[in-house]
Amino acid sequence: MSTTPASTEPLKFAYWVPNVSGGLVISDIEQRTGWDYDYNKRLARTAEDNGFEYALTQVRYTASYGAAHQHEATSFSLALLLATERLKVISAVHPYMWHPGVLAKFIATADHLSNGRAAINVVSGWFKDEATSMGVRWLEHGERYRMAEEFISYIREIWTEDNAQFRGDFFQLRDFEMLPKPLDLPGRPLPEIFQGGNSSVAQEMAGRVSDWYFANGNTPDGIERQIEGVTRSARAAGRTVRFGVNGFMVARDSEAEAHATLEEIIAKANPEAVEGFGNAVKQAGQSTGDRTGMWQGSDFADLVQYNDGFRTGLVGTPEQVAHRMLEFKRRGVDLFLLGFLHFQEEVEHFGRHVLPIVRELEAAEQERVA
Numbered sequence: 001m002s003t004t005p006a007s008t009e010p011l012k013f014a015y016w017v018p019n020v021s022g023g024l025v026i027s028d029i030e031q032r033t034g035w036d037y038d039y040n041k042r043l044a045r046t047a048e049d050n051g052f053e054y055a056l057t058q059v060r061y062t063a064s065y066g067a068a069h070q071h072e073a074t075s076f077s078l079a080l081l082l083a084t085e086r087l088k089v090i091s092a093v094h095p096y097m098w099h100p101g102v103l104a105k106f107i108a109t110a111d112h113l114s115n116g117r118a119a120i121n122v123v124s125g126w127f128k129d130e131a132t133s134m135g136v137r138w139l140e141h142g143e144r145y146r147m148a149e150e151f152i153s154y155i156r157e158i159w160t161e162d163n164a165q166f167r168g169d170f171f172q173l174r175d176f177e178m179l180p181k182p183l184d185l186p187g188r189p190l191p192e193i194f195q196g197g198n199s200s201v202a203q204e205m206a207g208r209v210s211d212w213y214f215a216n217g218n219t220p221d222g223i224e225r226q227i228e229g230v231t232r233s234a235r236a237a238g239r240t241v242r243f244g245v246n247g248f249m250v251a252r253d254s255e256a257e258a259h260a261t262l263e264e265i266i267a268k269a270n271p272e273a274v275e276g277f278g279n280a281v282k283q284a285g286q287s288t289g290d291r292t293g294m295w296q297g298s299d300f301a302d303l304v305q306y307n308d309g310f311r312t313g314l315v316g317t318p319e320q321v322a323h324r325m326l327e328f329k330r331r332g333v334d335l336f337l338l339g340f341l342h343f344q345e346e347v348e349h350f351g352r353h354v355l356p357i358v359r360e361l362e363a364a365e366q367e368r369v370a
């Protein structure tokens, strides 16, 4: 039985911004998803009209497993913020690529320009060659997380204190004042800080410093274990953390059609790219002594959606997908981070056909417990 009570708040939804080419699956199946700004502007506006509260922009500097072209995350996020009215845009950032003071300032400005809709996703990285070929030192797994924790603490200090001080091994602050601070809104005192990672160090760190923990795709049991790990750490720090889980959604009129689409994605996977990616990411997590890092248990089919999005099982009719989402909510999930084959069409389809069922099921569940 879950030790983390399900939230009484409605589920929240985010989508992966396709700011890199090639879509969200490493497959030669036809994908009607663009990565250019015009496509993304239209998608962002469609998403905010179809129940999406957040969008997550990916950070990548060079090609890998396809993804031949990539738009930079923070500038792309700002452009999307300026093209929308309600959508909160989360920009992924690697702590080893940024000076935290520069990022704190960038996000504070983006927050003012967007009336308080800027957010970040701090990711510790897996792509060693990307960093080293750019001349950036690659730290081992535990050290990347130690750096990420200092990075977040430093940014919070600048965002909240008039006379900011921080003494860490990676970053230092002395008598620093940054103005303007980000906007202080009801229920959102600062831009939200998300964090992606599955390993036990990631869970402990999220409990201590992050607002949100993002998990790769997983089963309800697998997610529940992570939520328990993060919650333990958060309780010890007197904090609460919210949970998002990645899921690749294939909602179709019939169950057979949905599963046939998934099978076609996997059948048309590019084996070299999938295996190359699998080796790189498993290597990145090897140094976690307990082998709890992301992708440790992923097989070939899982890796075709490179954040294990098939494992979440959001495949079937709108009813089936909505019921599956409620199962995750009961285990403590607050948000779904969704990917699709054809983003524009499927984001609209989600708003029209899946979301209303999710809301009905949530209302029925509330009545049952009231």
Ligand SMILES: Cc1cc2nc3c(=O)[nH]c(=O)nc-3n(C[C@H](O)[C@H](O)[C@H](O)COP(=O)(O)O)c2cc1C
Residues within 6 Å of the ligand: 057, 058, 059, 060, 092, 121, 123, 124, 125, 126, 127, 195, 196, 197, 198, 199, 200, 201, 202, 214, 215, 216, 246, 284, 285, 288, 292, 293, 294, 295, 307, 337
């Ligand atoms: C939701 C989510 C989004 C991520 N986005 C990115 C990204 O945009 N760029 C990147 O290099 N890594 C990204 N990562 C991967 C992380 O950088 C990191 O490699 C991963 O969290 C491994 O952590 P672990 O070893 O603690 O499990 C993301 C991870 C998650 C869960």
